[in-house]
Amino acid sequence: MAVPEILHTIEKTALSTWLRESPSFFGFYFFLTLHTIGMALLVGGNAVIDLRILGAAPSIPLKPLRGLFSIMWAGLATSVTTGVLLLLAYPTKELTNPDFYAKLTFITLGVIIMRKVDIRVFGDSSLDELAMIAKGKVLARWSLFFWIGVVTLGRLLPDTAIYGTFGHPAGG
């Protein structure tokens, strides 16, 4: 299948070229680092809540853990913003890679589960701790599954890329 010319056009923009080729400390790797930190906050927060719901550290009161959601949303915002910039740097590499779409799907499903946990488990003030756990168990399992999937699919991106840049095969 032919690669859409629009990807080449994006790659030739000044911003894309700078992100990809700049030797500056604040170039590509700066945003990649922020992307990693954002993911660590997002997935780390989700992991703690999921593990607690599934029975780890039962002496931690569940309700006050809702405060973690603001950190997780901040992590998501950081990851999405920097993710868009990383995509601008290598549009052909990412948008021609099926793994990239799988990652986006898993992120979407992970975020939907996160929102459900926030509203259904933590947002219902009538629930006591046991009821919260009962309501959250299945969601917590799915949450762990999707976030581990996001990390896995993200790390697989360089290995599954078909193109490096427009017209240049990956690794070439």
Add this chain to the structure above:
Amino acid sequence: MNFSHLHLLLNHFPVIGTIVGLGLFLVSFAGKNEDLRRSSYLIFAGVALLTIPTFLSGYGAMLMIQGPGVSDALVQRHQGSAMLSFWFMEATAAFSLIALWHSRLSSRPGNWNVAAILLFSLVTAGLMARTGNTGGDIRHPEVRGGQELSANGKVTEGPVGSLLYAIEPTPDKFMQAVVFSKWWWTFMMIMHFLGLILIIGTVGLFDIRIMGFLKRLPIGPLHQLLPWGIAGLGVNILTGMLGFIGQPTNYIYKGVFWFKMLSLMLLGVNAAAFYMTGIFEGVERVGPGEDAPVAAKLVAASSLLLWFAVITFGRYIQFSLDTLGAAGN
């Protein structure tokens, strides 16, 4: 300072530290002294952390001295010996941390746990002594004794040395085993990131609560998440060291890699300050809505800062140039 200086500075700590830790551990049985035994666990954990830069700098030192006048067979033998003793040291520390955790919960470590520490620390002490000896043999022919080099460049070992030599990994084969497949490498890197997430999720939550955020949470129960963080650290040490062994020249010459290692060592100092100066006891009872002491906040903030430094330096390894060069300066 170069890699050889650094290696010479560090390489006595694993050997002597293991012997000191083992000594305290054995003496603790005589008087059933639990404090002494806990001290030995802490020493094993600290020595295991210091063994990481000792091992890394050893690789750098090897690259520096390679060439005429230095026996490659002796260098390879030392490297294989270091690889084996390194993993036993880390396993001893892992069992020690499990024992420390059980001690904290006011219950004694299980007999299996104490037996594992005894077995692994005894083996580690022996292997560390062998590693020290084989390292000394490289530059000190006067102490080689009966371990002469044969005409074909191979090392002639004594009976014990022959036995150990048979079970020590061959450095080149071990290296190739780590990088045998790009999918295996990717799997290790996935595990490395998942380990980091466990650390940031658990230790990070503990740190920010101590710093004064999420104040509706009591601090003591958050500490129950620590084993997950320690498990994440274990996964990261395992996958990180395998990554280094697989592609050492990708890391060794990069300043940011050494800054990452320095941050890791400082995290060890930070943890020691937290648990060994009474700060932990001060925060353990801090309830919902209450503030932790200022000293605890400082230690928690530096922990969080250092973990973010570890992430940042780790990410920049690929970006940075080989600034240290073969001389390691």
